[in-house]
Amino acid sequence: MTSPRKAFVVGHPIAHSRSPLIHGHWLSAHGLPGSYERIDVGPEAFPAFLAGLREAGFVGGNVTIPHKEAAYRLVDIRTPRAERIGAVNTLSLDEAGRLVGDNTDATGFVAHLDATLGADWLDTTGIAAGRPALLLGAGGAARAIAVGLLDRGVPRLLIANRTAARAEALRALDPHRIGTLAAAEVPGRLAEVGLLVNTTSLGMAAAPGLPADPAPLPPEAAVADIVYVPLDTPLLAAARARDLRTVDGLGMLLHQAVPGFARWFGVTPQVTPALRALIVADIEGRR
Structure with missing residues (x-):
């Protein structure tokens, strides 16, 4: 039996991120034994964080403010889409252990x-x-x-x-x-x-x-x-x-998360009314 896959969102600050709610919902909906966590990393520690992803057991993750441009510079491979946009918001490790940067926005x-x-x-x-x-x-x-x-x-x-x-x-x-x-x-x-x-x-x-x-x-x-x-x-x-x-603006946040989840956990999720309602409730609850 394979180990549960681990993914993350990294930023600074990161407490506001709703990505764990999105990916947690999909993990639960598909019955997958994985995890997705928030990680607060300052700019000075970000290169070391990326270098240690495989050792930490992560299969990939999302990048948010202020690290998208730094991730673009630090990954081993960039998708053509990320090249054109000049920023990376989605990371994954390929079979050779190389860090691949994409942009799904x-x-x-x-x-x-x-x-x-x-x-x-x-x-x-x-x-x-x-x-x-x-x-x-x-x-x-x-x-x-x-x-x-x-x-x-x-x-x-x-x-x-x-x-x-x-x-x-x-x-x-x-x-x-x-x-x-x-x-x-x-x-x-x-x-x-x-x-x-x-x-x-x-x-x-x-x-x-x-x-x-x-x-x-x-x-x-x-x-x-x-x-x-x-x-x-x-x-x-x-x-x-x-x-x-x-x-x-909410739909962009939800839909940009789909390719990363598919890459990390092997299932392509759907943006459903239930997921949208979950995030709307969180937005309202934080007011």
Whole structure:
């Protein structure tokens, strides 16, 4: 009989992470004798932590703030997706003992779009017919989402950010399909947008505000927000008031966890209403 497999999430701080709830739910649902734990590791100790994974008995784990870029530098092998995003959030050990770094944020975001809007959202939002998707923000999450949208087939992508240099860095992913906007240009361009995505912190409980007024968007457009505390952000509320379809931030967290669990425990889990209810209850309970 094989030993129970061990996985983890590492960050600093880490107490807020809901990944143990997600993976613990799946372990229980599938009757698997494994474990998934939170580990708080400061930046100075992170290289040694990675070097000791096999000795500690781990098969892999997740990486969160502030270690995603350090993990990218320290792994032995990076997936092509991680190479493009420039950050690693999922680790595994291959048969040769090499540390493999992946980034599942891109696929997690797109999988949640598919689940919420339907797999035909490129058509129903007007994006396939030429409407661009617009990302607000140009940080690490925006880069992952940009890669996911490009890979999904979005023909035109606009990036709006207060710092032009960061937006230009994202444009380098695909200069033919990506354009940049100054923040002041956003209101005047929304009427042509098929998908609006907020990747900034505006709308979080600690940073209330509206990153953009969705009023000018066309009626077929959809609005997504990667903020999930609160789950109902000011942007999503404003979009619903206009009868626009909305995509909350929680689904990205849930869907990005699927590939790692499959890799570590050998079963591909499902994002179910029961799992979502568990995490929503935890969010509400921590308020």
